[in-house]
Amino acid sequence: TQITLNGKDGPRCFELSIARRHTRADEAPRFVVLSRDISDRKKAEQELHIAATAFNSQEGMIITDTDHKILRVNNAFSDVTGYSAEEVVNKKPSLLSSGRHDRDFYANMMSDLEENRYWQGEIWNKRKNGEIYPEWLTITAVTDDQEKVTNYVAAFMDITQRKQAEADIHNLAFYDSLTGLPNRRLLLDRLKQSLMLRKRRPQLGALMFIDLDNFKTLNDTRGHDVGDSLLVEVAKRLRSCVREVDTVARLGGDEFIIILEELNQDYQQAALDAELVAEKVVAALNNPYRLKQGDYHGTASIGLSLFDHRDKSAKDLLKRADVAMYQAKESGRNTLRFFDPKIQQELYLQAEIEAELRRALTEDQLELYFQVQTQHGETTGAEVLLRWNHPLKGMIPPAKFIPLAEQTGLIVQVGTWVLENACQQLTRWANDPELNKLTLSVNVSAHQFSASDFVTTVERILQETGANPNLLKFELTESAVLIDVESTADKMMQLKELGIHFAIDDFGTGYSSLFHLKHLPVDQLKIDRSFVRNITDDPDDLAIVQAIIAMAHNLGISVIAEGVETEAQKACLQRRNCNSFQGYLFSRPVPRALFEEYKRMNSNCQEMA
Known part of the structure; x- marks a missing residue:
C-alpha cells in the first residue's frame, strides 16, 4: 500500500509491504514491514501526466529532432492541418509550407532559434486539403544538461477567425x-x-x-x-x-x-x-x-x-x-x-449668410410683412412675406436668403417660424372688429410640406396660439403639389379637416396641373404675375388667363391675380370675371402696423361711399 507522511522537508510518499511471520500457536503474531520512499517517482509521474495533458491541449503541437524531422504530433495538430500522426512522423514541417514566405523568412526564423532558442510569430501554412490559413506559431528549443539542443517543440493556433475579424474591422473602418x-x-x-x-x-x-x-x-x-x-x-x-x-x-x-x-x-x-x-x-x-x-x-x-x-x-x-x-x-x-475660383467666393458668402440666418431665427431679426389682397374693392386679407432685418447689413432681400434656405433645408425651420407668427397675428386680431375677419396666406415650401411631421406641427401651432384655422390659407406652388399627387392630396385633406384653405401659387407655370387639379382639395388659384404683366399687350398671355379663370369657375374654385400694377390690368381681369387682386396697384408688402392702417382707411372709405 502507499501512504504519505510529513517529513522534515515536506510530505513524502512511501510504498509499504507487510508480511506475517510464522509463529507457534502459543506465540503472539509477528509482522515484517518493508517501506520504500517513492516520492520522486510520484512526482515524475505527475509531471508526465501534466505534460501529456498539455501535449493534447487545443493548441497544435509538433516535436522534432535536431534535423527537424517530426517525432510526434498531438490530436489538435491533426484537427487543424488534416494530417494524421502516421502521415507526418519522420517528415519535416516544411510539408505544411504555403509558399507565401521566401527563403529569407525561414533563414531569419532559424537564426533566432540558434541565437535565442526561441521564435514566435505569424505564419501562413497549408492544410492537407490545400487550404492556406494563418497561424500563430511558437517554437522552443529543448536542451540537455550541457545546453545542447536535443529537440524542437512547436505550438501553434489557427488564427483564421481572428484575421477575418481584423479584416472585417478594417473594412468597416475604411x-x-x-x-x-x-x-x-x-x-x-x-x-x-x-x-x-x-x-x-x-x-x-x-x-x-x-x-x-x-x-x-x-x-x-x-x-x-x-x-x-x-x-x-x-x-x-x-x-x-x-x-x-x-x-x-x-x-x-x-x-x-x-x-x-x-x-x-x-x-x-x-x-x-x-x-x-x-x-x-x-x-x-x-x-x-x-x-x-x-x-x-x-x-x-x-x-x-x-x-x-x-x-x-x-x-x-x-x-x-x-x-x-x-x-x-x-x-x-x-x-x-x-x-472656377470666382464661384468659391460666392460659396463663402452663401455659407456666411446661412450661419447668420440661423442666428436670425433665434435673435429676433426676422419680420413679417403683409401684402394686401382685395375682392370687389374690399380688403379681405393679406399674403405674409418674410423679411430679414440684419443688424449690420440692413434689410436683406428674400431672393438672397430664401433659395439658400431651400438648398440647406433650413427652410423648414424658417417656414415654421413664419407659420407660428402668422397664427399669433390672427389671434391678436381676433378681438378687433375691423380686423378679425382678415385671412392670412402663408407660403409653404415643398420641403416643409413634405416633412412627415408637417400636419402634427400645424396642429400644435394652432393649439398653442388659438388661431382660427378658417382664416388661414396655405399657398403651395405647382411644383410642390406635383411631386407626389396622391400623398399631397391625402395631406391636404388632413389639413382641410382642421379648417385650413389652400391656394395654388404661380398657377399656369407648371405642366401637369390641369390634369391633377381635380384630385386636389384646392380653394383658390393664383394667376402668376408673369401672365398678368403683359395681359393687355400679349394675346397669348390673355388667352392663358382667360382659360385659367374659366376652368377655375367650372370647378368651383376662386381665382386671384397677383402682380396687378395698373388700372388697365385690373379692368382687363374684371371683364373676364376675376375680381380678386394682389399687387402694387393696391399696396406693396408693408409692416404689420402700416397694413392695419391701410385696412382701417379702406374700411372708412367704404363706409363713406
Whole structure:
C-alpha cells in the first residue's frame, strides 16, 4: 500500500509491504514491514501526466529532432492541418509550407532559434486539403544538461477567425459596406498621400466629384433597395473607367469621388486628360440600368479640380471639386465643369449668410410683412412675406436668403417660424372688429410640406396660439403639389379637416396641373404675375388667363391675380370675371402696423361711399 507522511522537508510518499511471520500457536503474531520512499517517482509521474495533458491541449503541437524531422504530433495538430500522426512522423514541417514566405523568412526564423532558442510569430501554412490559413506559431528549443539542443517543440493556433475579424474591422473602418469602395476616411488618407507625392513628382493630379442626378426621386418612388442596387452598379461602372493607380471612393449618399493620379505635368494637357476620363464616366453612367422594377436611365453631374505641388489641403480640394459639381448642376445637369475660383467666393458668402440666418431665427431679426389682397374693392386679407432685418447689413432681400434656405433645408425651420407668427397675428386680431375677419396666406415650401411631421406641427401651432384655422390659407406652388399627387392630396385633406384653405401659387407655370387639379382639395388659384404683366399687350398671355379663370369657375374654385400694377390690368381681369387682386396697384408688402392702417382707411372709405 502507499501512504504519505510529513517529513522534515515536506510530505513524502512511501510504498509499504507487510508480511506475517510464522509463529507457534502459543506465540503472539509477528509482522515484517518493508517501506520504500517513492516520492520522486510520484512526482515524475505527475509531471508526465501534466505534460501529456498539455501535449493534447487545443493548441497544435509538433516535436522534432535536431534535423527537424517530426517525432510526434498531438490530436489538435491533426484537427487543424488534416494530417494524421502516421502521415507526418519522420517528415519535416516544411510539408505544411504555403509558399507565401521566401527563403529569407525561414533563414531569419532559424537564426533566432540558434541565437535565442526561441521564435514566435505569424505564419501562413497549408492544410492537407490545400487550404492556406494563418497561424500563430511558437517554437522552443529543448536542451540537455550541457545546453545542447536535443529537440524542437512547436505550438501553434489557427488564427483564421481572428484575421477575418481584423479584416472585417478594417473594412468597416475604411470601406463602404454597400459598394466595397473606399469610404470618406480612406479617401482623405489617399488624397493626402497623393498631395505628398506631388512634392516629389512633377505630374498633376485631378479630383472628380460625381453626384447622381435625381437620385432622391428614385429612392422615394422605387424604394431604398432599388436605390442601393443603383449605387452598386454605379460603383462598378466607375471602377471600369479608371486605371489601377487611380482611386474610386464613395463619399456618402449618391456622391462618389475619383482621384486621377500621374496626369501630364503640363496644366492644359492634364486638364484635357482629366476631361476625357470625365466624359467617359458621363457616358458610362448614361447607359440604362436594369433594376428590379424595370430599366432606369440615370445621369450625373461632375465637378473637376486639378491639383499640384502647391496644394496643401485635402479638404480644400474636395470643396473645390464640390463647387465645380454644383456648377454642373446649375448648368442643366448631366454634364461636367472645372472649378472656377470666382464661384468659391460666392460659396463663402452663401455659407456666411446661412450661419447668420440661423442666428436670425433665434435673435429676433426676422419680420413679417403683409401684402394686401382685395375682392370687389374690399380688403379681405393679406399674403405674409418674410423679411430679414440684419443688424449690420440692413434689410436683406428674400431672393438672397430664401433659395439658400431651400438648398440647406433650413427652410423648414424658417417656414415654421413664419407659420407660428402668422397664427399669433390672427389671434391678436381676433378681438378687433375691423380686423378679425382678415385671412392670412402663408407660403409653404415643398420641403416643409413634405416633412412627415408637417400636419402634427400645424396642429400644435394652432393649439398653442388659438388661431382660427378658417382664416388661414396655405399657398403651395405647382411644383410642390406635383411631386407626389396622391400623398399631397391625402395631406391636404388632413389639413382641410382642421379648417385650413389652400391656394395654388404661380398657377399656369407648371405642366401637369390641369390634369391633377381635380384630385386636389384646392380653394383658390393664383394667376402668376408673369401672365398678368403683359395681359393687355400679349394675346397669348390673355388667352392663358382667360382659360385659367374659366376652368377655375367650372370647378368651383376662386381665382386671384397677383402682380396687378395698373388700372388697365385690373379692368382687363374684371371683364373676364376675376375680381380678386394682389399687387402694387393696391399696396406693396408693408409692416404689420402700416397694413392695419391701410385696412382701417379702406374700411372708412367704404363706409363713406
